[in-house]
Structure formats: C-alpha cells, structure tokens
Amino acid sequence: MYQNLKETLEEMFEKGLSLLENFNREEYRQSFCDYKETYKTFLNEQLICPCGKETDGKWMDKVSRIIPQKAARLLDVCSTKAEQNQELLKYNMAMSVFVLPAFCGQKEPVFEIVSKKMVQAWQEMFGQKLKIVGPETILGTFRERLCYVTTAVCQGVGKADDCRELGMLRRYRDEYLVKECHEEELVKSYYNMAPTIVNRINREKNAKEIYQNIWETYLRPCVSFIEEGKMEECRGLYTKMVTNLREQYLYTKKEEENNGQ
Secondary structure, three states, X not given: OHXXXXXXXXXXXXXXHHHHHHOOHHHHHHHHHHHHHXXXXXXXXXXXXXXXXXXXXXXXXXXXXXXXXXXXXXXXXXXXXXXXXXXXXXXXXXXXXXXXXXXXXXXXXXXXXXXXXXXXXXXXXXXXXXXXXXXXXXXXXXXXXXXXXXXXXXXXXXXXXXXXXXXXXXXXXXXXXXXXXXOHHHHHHHHHHHHHHHHHHHOOOOHHHHHHHHHHHHHHHHHHHHHOOOHHHHHHHHHHHHHHHHHHHHHHHHHHHHHOO
C-alpha cells in the first residue's frame, strides 16, 4: 500500500513539473481540474493509514516526506548551486500551484494534515516556506508572477529571493507601472508568459549564461535607472525585455516544437 502511494505522490510531483511547461492564467483552471481529477480517487482510497486511523502521526509523517525526498534526490543531480536554485524555484512553483492545491477543499481531514506536514518537511529540507492555497486564490494572485523571471535571473546570478534588487523591481511594478502608468496590459502579458519562459530557459544547456545575459542587458540597468529616478527609461528597457523574451522563448520555441512534430 505504501509503495503504491509513494509512486503516485511522486508521479503527482513530476506531473506538476511537466504542467509548468505551458503554465498561464488562461489554461491554469482547466489543467488544474484535470490534474486533480486524475489523482482524486486514488488519494481518497490510499491516503488512509494501514491501521485504520487516518490521523496516525507516524504514518502521516512518513507520507508527507515522500515528495520532499523526491525533490531532494532530483536536486542532488544538479552540478552547481546555481542550477539547484533554478530547479528549486521550479519545484516550489509545482508544489504551490498543483500539488498542494490538490489537497485543498477535501472533506477528509487527512488531506489537510498531510499537506501541512508536507509544507513543514519542505521548509526543513530546503528552507523554503510554501503556502497552501486553492486554485481560485492562485488565479487571483497571478500578478505576482511578474517577478518569476526576475527571481529566476537573480538566483541564477547568485542573489537571494529577498535581495534588494528584487524588492526594487517589485515596488517599481506596483507603484509605477501599474498605479502611475496604468500598464496593466504589459504586466498581464509578462505574468502570463513568465513561468513558461523560465521553464524553457531552464531546459537550455547554457541556462546560467542566459540568465547572466538577461541580468546584464536588462535587469541591472533597470535597477540603475530606478536608483537614479529615471522611471521612463526603466519602463522602456523593461518593455523591450518583455518583447524580446516573448519572441525568443515563447513564439520561437513554440514554432520549433511544432516543426519538430
């Protein structure tokens, strides 16, 4: 029983990772519903401990560590710390938008217990605190994905999630682009395509060099513009980055994939 459950939970994690390939607001609701439906029956039948006590502590602890341990094994394959950081960003995303939401809203208390213990195990192993929210909450906060690319870039060049540069870019987004310039469409375009772009960059052999180039060409100059109060110059460069990334990693890659079929 445990082995079947282990294989299914690991499959859930891997499936969540694969769904990030084309993750965007328009397709998320349906892809999540299909994802949850795929595993719903099995989990309802298997997520009960063998002794019949669904809230048995030892069983729940064991089950809740299956996916974090799977992620840890995958990270061990990474050759550099930068590569690990990039992969962990993707793992956090898969957990936050597919795996954990699949446990939300279930009637049986075992789902809530396992998901909370899973988050605790994830934080213990990776130092990353995940939030457990449902799909509707995720749809309502899609704008936060604006920093998905910038976060990946900063991690790729060795900067922390809460680094000064990321904070400046987030404030620029919220306080200038959206509130003052009413650039909702630019922001919407970016946060819809950002996860797909990052996933496609991560598949490239020279992903680290690509992130370094994005940093040097766009983000570091943007930070300098913000520091100097040159908001319109930053806006122009930011818009150019969105356009170029979209053309290079969204449309071009999609065309290549279609031609290869």
